[in-house]
Amino acid sequence: MARGSRRYRRSAAAAARDDTLDFAQLSGDAQLSALEALVDDARTTTYEAIGMHSSDAPSARIYGADPLDAVATANEKYETAREQQQQQQQGDAAADAQLDNIGRALRAVVRLAKAHANLRDIDEQLQHGDVAVAASAVAEAAALLAELQSDPDSPKLIARASVEILNTILIKKRAALRAELDYVAAETYKISAHGPIADVAVAFSIASNADGVPYENHVTPSDLFFALAELGLARARVDALADGLVARCFVPLLRNSSEPVAVVRTKIGATMSIGAFVGPRSETGPADPVERCSQVRDKWAVVIDFVQSDIFHDVDVADDHADIYAYLGSRLWESLCPLLRESLLVPLVPDVAASIGDTQQLVPLLELEEKWLAAGLIAADALHIKAAVRDLLQAYVSKRRRGLLTTVASVLAIDDANTVVVGGDTSLIDASGKSAGHSKKSSKKVSADASLAFPRCSISARAQMLVDFARETIALTTVAQEDAENAPSTAALYFYAVRDSFCLFRCLTPRPGADDPKHAFVLFNDCEYICHHLATLGLRFRDKWPPALQASATLVDVVASYRSLARASISPVLARTKDRIHHALGNWTQSGWLLADIVEDQSLLDKAENSLALASSIVSQIAGVAAAYLPDSMHLRVLGLLIGPIAEAVSGRLRQAALIRDSVARALLRLVSAVLALPDCFRYQQANALSSETLAASKGARAPIAKYCPEWDALISQIDRLKKISAQISTTAF
Incomplete structure (x- = not known):
């Protein structure tokens, strides 16, 4: 550019900055030259401020120029030029294109200057305790820098080195802010346990930092949640808080509803203690399931009130941090709902099918869930307990299924070496699942059904018990048809109880050693005996199952795993015996x-x-x-x-x-x-x-x-x- 042009642009920029002159009175070319000069000045001022900030110069804040002033001036003149351009009926295409280029450059400089301004005062804000303001500044700076990096024209308009410097500063400031928030969160919420006693302490304000330097503005739970939400750390902190509440408060009260709960509130904080007692202590609470459920409902209500009024102190959970509060409730309910079903709902389910219609004893459990709903911790579509009570027949079947499997597991867990002889002419199983007799009258029928005969051998008493259980339980899949509405799900529960029992047998049966042929042979027979019945067990009842169960239910797929177990049980014994024979033969081999x-x-x-x-x-x-x-x-x-x-x-x-x-x-x-x-x-x-x-x-x-x-x-x-x-x-x- 010629010297005359430079002098002209400098004079135009000076005229534009001079408050005594009216920028609008300048000609079009003069306005554009002045705007380019203003944008260059703003860009240069921003670069200088970023450089001084990155070097941590102590005089930067006192003597350094504020890039936002230069940016604001350039932006004001740009808006004036844009308005005049729009008012002209016949525009100049070249001038319009030049103004658009100036606008893109100005927007890039604005983003850079704002990002620097947001990061410049982070340290001071943290010293004053303004963690919410600092979090907003960090979040805004991160968004501005992301826009700059995603803009394809940014490398032509802004020096990449300045953007990288601000990115480095952003990482440092974010780390410092996160460390400060971790300290504030740890001081605000303290969950501790000393033996059977648990304490949850909440500080309504934090007055000083980790070094003991007082804050000018105390940090409250509302400030903490706002800052965590701005940085995207709220859910991680809520997860930790939910895990502590579940492990130290809700679960201990569920296991022992007699544990006392006490809440002490002051102006500066609140403390909830669980298990602090004087006198004899009950280990499980009352034996009556209804009374136990009522106690859990009342004790959990105290904990819920503590969460709502103290953990979220000075927070409007219906407005300010409704999403964080709802997320905490969903995390708690997600962890506790299965435990409620296991510990409270199952004991309250009647043991007799005729009593299923009487739901009076389930009222305390429903009131417990209603308390969570009233507190806003769960939504109306998360009433799983109410849904389970509505389908009480399935809960009854599930309870019976659980009881049956518990019985199977307890019997299988016993190392019982007793064996019984099955198969041959003593326990031939015909197509109906019944044993064939010894009389001559039935000999022809037995011969006809020889393809379904199981060879005579010795099996463990546990395997015989398992097959007997499978026969009795799978027969219940047809009894379930009396309730047409719940028949498919009820029959499926009984059917899968049978499948689960066969899985339990494989899991709980100890594997024999290579020097234990008896155990290996008996386990081999067990597997073959079970495979024999798996192939024909559903044959008798399939026609009476619901259509959905007929289409998908099968036991034949389990046969392969038992065949594999049979081979695995006998192969080591045979290999070990062959090794002994080979060693005994000596020179013969x-x-x-x-x-x-x-x-x-x-x-x-x-x-x-x-x-x-x-x-x-x-x-x-x-x-x-x-x-x-x-x-x-x-x-x-x-x-x-x-x-x-x-x-x-x-x-x-x-x-x-x-x-x-x-x-x-x-x-x-x-x-x-x-x-x-x-x-x-x-x-x-x-x-x-x-x-x-x-x-x-x-x-x-x-x-x-x-x-x-x-x-x-x-x-x-x-x-x-x-x-x-x-x-x-x-x-x-x-």
Whole structure:
């Protein structure tokens, strides 16, 4: 720009600032030049003020120019020029565009200057105790800086360095204000507990800061809530306050309604004490649920009045901080409503369905909820207790369901080692869910329903109790149809009580160790027994269920988890037993060890024979336990799985002894005699029969070992070869 132009702009700006001259009398170009000069001066003044503020110069506040004065002057002249432009009938497009550019630059400078002005006095405001004013200033400065950063034209109009400086200052001032508010909140509300005694103290005003320096203006709860709301911290502080009130006030009074509550109020604060008593103390309150509910209603009313009048002291909860007050109430009710249902509503629900219509004893509980509604702590659409009382039949069913599950859980939690024999012809379950009898008259029907038979085995008494409970409870899903309106939800509650009971069994049943075959086998049978009934349990009642329950209710999906549990229960025992067998076999499973080399050495021969005898005895031990508890089919599969490694190791060694004498063959036959006795374990210990005639005929029968142990045929072929060698040579020698 030429020097003449600069001198012209400076003179125009000086003329615009001169109060003795009328800015409106200047020409259009002169006005625009003057406005540009004023905006530049305001921008420069703002930059200088920000720089001095960032350096914490002590003279900045005393001697530094106020950017707002320059901004106000420029803004006033800009409005004058804008009015004159609008009054002109024929505008100049270039002049209009230049004025718009000046307006955008001015608005950016205004935001920057206001943000600086808001942050400039934060420290002083905190020293005076004006936390509400400081919070408003911080919030406004943050909004102005956010507008500057989101404006795409801002980098062309404002130096980015100045914006970054103010952002840094904003972070520091916000942190200082938050620390001050944390101190004020901690001093305003103190919730403490000393053993069974809890105190909630509220200070109506805070007179000094954390360093003990007095405030010029005391901080009140209203100032605190306003400042927290401005910074967006109100809900976090209310959450902490709600958690303290629930844990120290409401829950202790709910658990023991006899706890005394005392409130002491003074001009400077109030204190509520819970549990401060003299004399003997009751641990739970009255046994009568109605009286207990009445006591809780009265004690909670005292706490609610304390919240309304003291925690929100000098606050108009219906106007000033209605949102914070309502949020506190919703947080409290959200935590307490489930406890109310469990501790007060359930005991008040009648134990007999015929008494459901009498709701007189529920009046204290309804009055308790009405007190919360009258205090404004909950809304009319949050009356969950009233809704539960309205649907008292469901509450009755829920109470009975809870009682049933509690009984199931208590029984399952007992480590009961008792077992019962089920399945076979003694407890065959037909399609209707009934046990088949032993008479000849029913034998044909039993045979026809053989596909639904469960094999004879031993299960735990707990598993039998669980299935009995499931049968009785699922039968109630059809009784619920008497009330057509509540039938779907009532039937669903009973149905899901059955599902929950099966989940409880899986959770509460201890897992067996690898050295506990009995427990593992019984748990395996339990899982198979439960799976058997899960597959057919709903078959009998499905047609009588409500349509919604018919469409979604199933128990078959639970079968997979029980199958997995069955495998997990028996696999460690079998793996551990196979490891023991492998260790007992010793050299029989190692390479480079030939039978022909040890036949002539009696000590080595005895050692090899003892190894086979030990491995065979391990199988016999497991066979005895499996025969006593497992069904025949699983018992035989387990034996085949355990005998397989022995048969494979022995047949492999015998195969290596190709060219041997008759004496060696006889020695080898004596050596493996313990293994050859293992087929005796394959006798049916429990006849999986469908009639008493079949049961009698099957006693003493032996299952084909090759069916369950594929390695056995290879061993028998080697044994036959040894027998032929021994027989042929012996005949020739004779």
